[in-house]
Every structure is written in structure tokens, then in C-alpha cells.
Amino acid sequence: MSYIRPEFRHPASKTNTSGFTRKDYEGALSTLCAGCGHDSVSNAIIDSCFELGVWPHRVAKISGIGCSSKTPTYFLGKSHGFNSVHGRMPSVATGANMANGEMAYIGVSGDSDTASIGLGQFAHVARRNLNMVYIVENNGCYGLTKGQDSATTDVGSSSKKGDPNPYEAVDLCSMALQLGATFVARSFSGDKEQLVPLIKAAITHNGFAFIDVISPCVTFNNTPASSKGFEFVREHREATGKMDFVPVRSEITTNYEPGFVKEITLHYGSVIHLYKDDKLDCTDRNSALRAIQEHDEKGRILTGLLYVDPDSRDFHKVQQTVKQPLRDLNEEDLCPGARSLNAINASLR
Amino acid sequence: MARALLPPLLAPGLSLMSEFLGLAYFAEVPAVLFDIQRAGPSTGMPTRTQQSDIFAAAYASHGDTKHVLLIPSDPKECFEMSAESFNLADRLQTPIILMSDLDLGMNDNLCEPLEWDDERAYDRGKVFSKEDLDDMSERYGRYLDIDGDGICYRTLPGIHPDKGAFFTRGTSRDEYAIYTESGEAYVRNMERLSKKFETAKDLVPAPQLHEAKKATRDGMIFYGSSNNACLEALDILAADGLHLNAMRIRGFPFSKEVTDFIERHDRVFVIDQNRDAQMRKLLIIECELNPRKMLSYTHFDGMPMTALGAAKHIASVLGGSNVTPLRKKKAGEKA
Ligand SMILES: Cc1ncc(C[n+]2csc(CCOP(=O)(O)OP(=O)(O)O)c2C)c(N)n1
Ligand code: SF4
Numbered sequence: 268m269s270y271i272r273p274e275f276r277h278p279a280s281k282t283n284t285s286g287f288t289r290k291d292y293e294g295a296l297s298t299l300c301a302g303c304g305h306d307s308v309s310n311a312i313i314d315s316c317f318e319l320g321v322w323p324h325r326v327a328k329i330s331g332i333g334c335s336s337k338t339p340t341y342f343l344g345k346s347h348g349f350n351s352v353h354g355r356m357p358s359v360a361t362g363a364n365m366a367n368g369e370m371a372y373i374g375v376s377g378d379s380d381t382a383s384i385g386l387g388q389f390a391h392v393a394r395r396n397l398n399m400v401y402i403v404e405n406n407g408c409y410g411l412t413k414g415q416d417s418a419t420t421d422v423g424s425s426s427k428k429g430d431p432n433p434y435e436a437v438d439l440c441s442m443a444l445q446l447g448a449t450f451v452a453r454s455f456s457g458d459k460e461q462l463v464p465l466i467k468a469a470i471t472h473n474g475f476a477f478i479d480v481i482s483p484c485v486t487f488n489n490t491p492a493s494s495k496g497f498e499f500v501r502e503h504r505e506a507t508g509k510m511d512f513v514p515v516r517s518e519i520t521t522n523y524e525p526g527f528v529k530e531i532t533l534h535y536g537s538v539i540h541l542y543k544d545d546k547l548d549c550t551d552r553n554s555a556l557r558a559i560q561e562h563d564e565k566g567r568i569l570t571g572l573l574y575v576d577p578d579s580r581d582f583h584k585v586q587q588t589v590k591q592p593l594r595d596l597n598e599e600d601l602c603p604g605a606r607s608l609n610a611i612n613a614s615l616r
Numbered sequence: 617m618a619r620a621l622l623p624p625l626l627a628p629g630l631s632l633m634s635e636f637l638g639l640a641y642f643a644e645v646p647a648v649l650f651d652i653q654r655a656g657p658s659t660g661m662p663t664r665t666q667q668s669d670i671f672a673a674a675y676a677s678h679g680d681t682k683h684v685l686l687i688p689s690d691p692k693e694c695f696e697m698s699a700e701s702f703n704l705a706d707r708l709q710t711p712i713i714l715m716s717d718l719d720l721g722m723n724d725n726l727c728e729p730l731e732w733d734d735e736r737a738y739d740r741g742k743v744f745s746k747e748d749l750d751d752m753s754e755r756y757g758r759y760l761d762i763d764g765d766g767i768c769y770r771t772l773p774g775i776h777p778d779k780g781a782f783f784t785r786g787t788s789r790d791e792y793a794i795y796t797e798s799g800e801a802y803v804r805n806m807e808r809l810s811k812k813f814e815t816a817k818d819l820v821p822a823p824q825l826h827e828a829k830k831a832t833r834d835g836m837i838f839y840g841s842s843n844n845a846c847l848e849a850l851d852i853l854a855a856d857g858l859h860l861n862a863m864r865i866r867g868f869p870f871s872k873e874v875t876d877f878i879e880r881h882d883r884v885f886v887i888d889q890n891r892d893a894q895m896r897k898l899l900i901i902e903c904e905l906n907p908r909k910m911l912s913y914t915h916f917d918g919m920p921m922t923a924l925g926a927a928k929h930i931a932s933v934l935g936g937s938n939v940t941p942l943r944k945k946k947a948g949e950k951a
């Protein structure tokens with residue numbers, strides 16, 4: 268969305284624990300359509316990073332191709348980023364993450380990018396439990412190429428073109444759960460209250476954190492007959508228990524609201540507080556799968572945190588990689604040298 | 617985002633990865649690929665050898681793309697060029713494709729023992745450090761050609777709190793990595809990439825020359841695993857009174873030495889292990905040669921080429937030979 272951002276900041280503009288203002292997490296002006304759900308997701312990412320106090324230069328943004336994948340230009344302007352090729356953000360993220368495990372990786376993709384051309388890559392990055400946040404801005408259509416149905420368009424849903432979609436939809440959250448993702452959530456671009464704590468928890472999670480964000484395309488798929496339009500989602504949405512994210516550095520009491528019923532401690536000591544007692548057990552994969560299915564059968568969309576494995580072991584851990592970023596390794600660290608080569612030669616004679 | 621490596625791939629993988637190759641060319645990402653060429657097209661004869669990915673590798677991906685190729689001829693050179701390819705990838709900030717083949721990659725080959733020089737240092741190419749960024753007063757531009765050789769300075773993520781970050785992509789952008797659809801900015805960038813390719817000519821391994829014992833205006837060009845068969849063919853031809861100077865190409869883009877060699881000769885035989893004489897055509901296109909003087913011998917039945925096959929063909933063209941084939945002609949082998 269193109270708009271003029273007011274340059275004026277109050278001198279006491281709030282700084283976070285790392286000394287940055289929210290502006291330090293902003294990016295270039297958006298060129299998406301006014302009202303596009305994706306811009307709200309960008310704002311939620313900015314809020315999350317600001318509130319968490321992450322260092323912008325320690326974040327890498329990676330995306331595929333699509334309106335959604337364009338958005339990393341519009342947040343975290345001080346971070347490195349890579350807008351890759353359609354459906355293959357996961358392999359670029361995997362390479363970058365393997366080269367430097369000290370950064371936070373935020374991947375942004377679309378429903379076509381992930382559920383159509385990129386389904387294979389998505390499956391493997393989830394299985395490998397790469398330490399990254401993987402956000403799908405799911406509008407049930409190919410926004411950038413003018414609104415064709417995508418693989419997440421529900422049966423019978425129709426976009427501006429008007430023909431009901433005849434094919435079964437791919438449910439990315441169920442798929443992520445089955446593939447071994449260690450953090451799975453669904454949210455809605457129109458619900459910042461829910462989305463921001465989810466993104467904060469996802470950044471903190473040590474492993475593959477997947478968030479399917481329903482993010483309506485106002486230009487091509489916001490009709491009354493579309494199941495990914497604002498109206499439909501608002502009417503058919505249900506939330507899992509309310510969730511609070513309490514980062515490790517803050518005292519529990521600062522964000523504390525009484526009455527939480529479950530506490531999940533993440534890798535570095537941050538805590539998730541869940542408030543509502545419902546049938547969903549967020550630490551049980553099968554419970555999450557069942558809850559999604561049961562809601563789906565009733566025509567409801569379940570949003571919120573669905574699953575988290577607090578003991579997750581990420582890809583680096585499984586692969587037993589070196590701790591330092593590869594850029595800091597030199598000849599001494601990497602090259603076994605002539606002696607080793609001579610020994611290999613000798614062993615083959 | 618430091619050193620990139622794509623795993624060894626058999627020929628179909630090159631087709632599969634072509635879109636990424638275009639991205640790496642345009643976004644200027646160092647990468648190394650090993651192509652173990654086999655008999656195509658498609659799944660072709662997957663257990664047989666060929667040198668038939670020359671075009672597919674040199675121009676992989678849509679749009680105006682070009683890639684740097686290193687062409688080893690034995691396991692020792694595979695080893696040495698592998699090490700060198702990483703330096704070149706970082707120096708040139710582009711994919712480097714090592715063109716091996718199934719004969720080299722899967723058969724037993726004799727070679728000199730592999731050696732390593734412990735003094736050898738990595739070349740990480742043009743990378744601005746944190747200190748460089750601190751000392752900089754002007755704005756950092758990822759795609760700004762400061763040195764005039766077409767190669768710009770990279771930064772590595774996570775080193776500096778507020779300088780040097782850039783958002784790269786396969787879409788057109790300006791010198792500061794900012795997205796643009798300006799025709800002028802696009803043309804400037806594409807022309808700089810051409811300049812970088814010119815710079816690469818002097819950085820790829822130089823050709824290996826073999827002078828004939830007698831002065832001659834005839835030449836022979838070969839590459840990769842054809843080396844031993846071609847050297848033997850030269851001996852057979854020389855014994856028969858037919859002398860040719862020879863050159864083994866070891867890299868692409870072609871350096872001045874390659875064009876000089878061709879210019880010194882009236883007729884040049886190019887030996888290819890593929891049907892379409894791909895190296896011959898690549899030379900004609902890239903060096904803007906008269907196709908008439910560029911003769912061809914192709915061998916593409918999936919088996920390693922033989923000295924006799926090449927010698928017999930060349931002798932028949934040059935006129936008069938008493939080379940006698942020791943075996944029957946195979947399908948795909950030209951008489
Ligand atoms: C290999 C390849 N195929 C097709 C395209 C064309 N293309 C560009 S964006 C897009 C669909 C994007 O849809 P989605 O990922 O849902 O993102 P949205 O625009 O809806 O946010 C397609 C098919 C492409 N860029 N690359
Ligand atoms: S076409 Fe749709 S998805 Fe793309 S920017 Fe416009 S509203 Fe957003």
C-alpha cells in the first residue's frame with residue numbers, strides 16, 4: 268500500500284530493550300494494493316521484532332515469488348534479505364541458515380509459493396526442522412498473477428472470476444504437523460492481537476516454526492463467495508486459547524495476566540502462557556491434528572497456537588554442525604592439508 | 617550466504633537447477649556445481665558418458681545468462697579445479713560449473729598423485745569487512761562497480777549493526793540493490809555483468825598447448841576426458857606424416873590464447889563427445905569465427921572416445937592415411 272509515512276517522531280519515541288525504536292524495524296513503502304492483508308502481516312513482523320528487541324542486522328529475510336514474497340522489502344530495512352525464485356525459499360533459507368546459525372531467519376511465502384510449486388521444498392524444510400520462522404500469507408489465490416485459484420482455495424470457494432473451485436484444498440497446518448514441524452500456528456492478518464505474540468514465539472522457537480496466516484487479497488479474492496475473504500474469515504473463525512508470549516529477559520510479572528492454565532517454556536527460557544482450557548493440547552501433535560479436523564468438519568477455521576515442541580532439536584543440532592558462522596572459519600579450521608592428503612593417497616596404493 | 621555449494625549433480629540436475637543458476641548469475645551469488653555429464657537428452661543412456669551439457673551449462677537459464685565453466689581431464693585436475701572453483705566463485709561472485717563426465721566420474725582413471733600446497737590460501741574475493749564499512753563515508757552499493765572490472769563488493773550478513781545490509785533478488789535493481797524497472801538501470805547492470813564475464817577470461821585455467829614436431833597450419837582442439845585419446849591420435853597421425861598443433865581447452869569464457877591458437881591455423885578440428893559438436897559451435901559463437909575453418913569430429917555412442925576413431929577421421933579429411941581400424945565401427949561413430 269502506498270502511503271506517506273510521517274517522518275516526525277516524538278523525541279521520546281519508545282526504545283526497546285536493545286535501544287532501537289520501532290522505526291528501526293521498518294522497511295520501504297509498500298507498493299501492494301491498499302487494504303491487502305499482506306501489509307498487516309508486515310506490520311505484525313515489525314511489531315514482533317521491535318517488542319522482542321532483536322538486532323535488525325541479526326535477522327535475514329527470505330522469500331519466494333508473489334505479492335507475499337515481495338513484502339520483505341517493506342519491513343526490516345536494516346536486515347539482509349533474499350527474494351529468491353518461486354517456491355524455493357526453503358532451499359535458500361536452508362543454505363543461509365547452514366552457513367550462519369547465529370541469525371534469525373524469517374521466511375515469507377504465499378499459498379501458491381508453498382502449496383503448489385514449492386510443496387516439495389516445504390515438506391523437506393519442515394522435516395529437517397530448520398530453525399526459522401516460515402510464514403505463509405495465505406489468500407487462497409495467486410495474487411501477483413491476477414487471482415487464479417491456488418492449492419489452498421477451498422472446494423466451492425470462488426474468487427472475483429466467479430467459478431467455484433472444484434478441487435480439494437491443501438491444509439498447510441495439517442501438513443506441517445504431519446511432516447514434523449515443531450511449531451505450528453494459524454492466524455489471520457486482521458487479528459494483530461493474536462498474530463504478534465505468535466510471531467514472537469515463533470522467532471524464539473528453536474526449530475521450524477510455521478504460521479499459516481490467512482491474509483485476504485482485496486483485489487482478486489475478497490468476494491462474499493470466497494472462503495479467504497475478510498467477511499468469511501471473521502464469521503467462521505475460532506481461536507484456540509488466548510496466548511501470551513513472555514520473553515526470557517522480562518520478569519514474568521510484566522506481561523503476566525492471571526488465570527493462565529498452561530505454561531510452555533521455550534528453548535532459551537521464554538515462556539508461552541495459554542489461557543483457555545479447551546480440548547486442544549498444544550504439546551500433542553495428534554491433538555492438534557484432531558482439533559483442526561473437527562473444526563473443519565463444522566465449517567470453522569481454528570486459529571491460534573496449534574502445536575509446539577519445547578524440546579525441539581533443530582537441523583544444526585541434528586547435523587552436529589560447527590557453532591561459528593562459516594564466514595569466520597579459515598584455512599586452519601577447514602583444510603586438512605597436505606599430510607592428510609598424502610595419507611589418503613598412501614591408503615589407496 | 618558465505619560460500620555456496622551445490623552438490624555434485626548428474627546431467628538432468630543441471631536442467632532442474634537452471635532457474636537457480638539464472639538467479640545466482642543475476643543476484644551474483646557465488647556457487648559451485650559439479651556436472652557429471654552423461655548421455656542425454658532426458659534420461660538418455662544414464663550409465664554412459666558424453667560431453668553433451670556444454671550448451672546447457674554455458675547458457676543455463678532463461679534470459680541473457682552465461683556461466684563460467686572449468687573443464688578437467690583427469691582426477692588430479694578434478695581435484696585441483698574443485699579447489700580453484702571455490703576461489704573463482706568468490707572472486708567472480710557467480711556460479712562456477714565444473715564439467716566432469718561419467719568416464720571421469722565413475723570409471724577408474726590413472727593420474728599423478730594428488731598434491732596439496734599448505735601455503736595455499738583461500739581467496740574470498742571482494743568482501744567489505746565491518747572495519748571497511750565503518751571507514752566508509754559514502755553510501756554502500758552492493759551492485760556498484762568501484763574497480764571497473766565488473767565485480768562489486770559484497771557484505772556478509774550479521775557483521776555490522778547498521779551498514780552494509782542489502783535485499784537482493786532476481787528482479788532488476790539499481791546499484792544499491794533497490795528494486796527498479798528503469799530501463800537505463802537494467803542496461804547498466806547487464807552491461808556490467810558482461811564486463812565481469814570479460815574479467816573472467818583471464819581468471820579461468822589457461823588452455824594447454826601441444827606443438828607439433830613440424831610446422832603446420834592444421835590444429836586440433838579438445839577438452840575434458842578426450843585428452844588421452846586425442847594425444848594418442850596426434851601420435852598416430854604424426855607417425856603417418858600428418859602434423860597438427862593441439863590445444864586442450866580448460867575453461868570458459870575463452871581467453872585470448874584460445875582465439876590466438878585458432879587464428880594461427882587454417883583448419884581446426886574440434887573434438888566433441890556429443891552429436892551436435894557443441895564446443896565447436898560455442899567457439900564459433902563466442903569467438904566470432906568463420907565456421908568453414910572449424911572442422912569437427914564427434915563421438916557420441918556413450919563409450920569413451922578412442923584415438924583410432926579420431927585419427928582415422930582426421931586423416932581422411934586431411935587426405936591420405938594408412939591408419940587401420942583395429943575394431944569395427946560402432947553406432948554413432950563417424951567414419
Ligand atoms: C517458476 C515460476 N512459475 C510461475 C511464476 C509466475 N508467478 C509469479 S507469482 C505466482 C503466484 C503467486 O501466488 P502466491 O504464492 O499465492 O502469492 P500471492 O501473490 O498470492 O501473495 C506465479 C505463478 C514464476 N514467477 N516462476
Ligand atoms: S493483488 Fe491481492 S495479494 Fe497482491 S497486493 Fe493486491 S490485494 Fe495483495
Ligand SMILES: [Mg+2]
Nearest residue numbers: 377378406408
Ligand atoms: Mg496467494
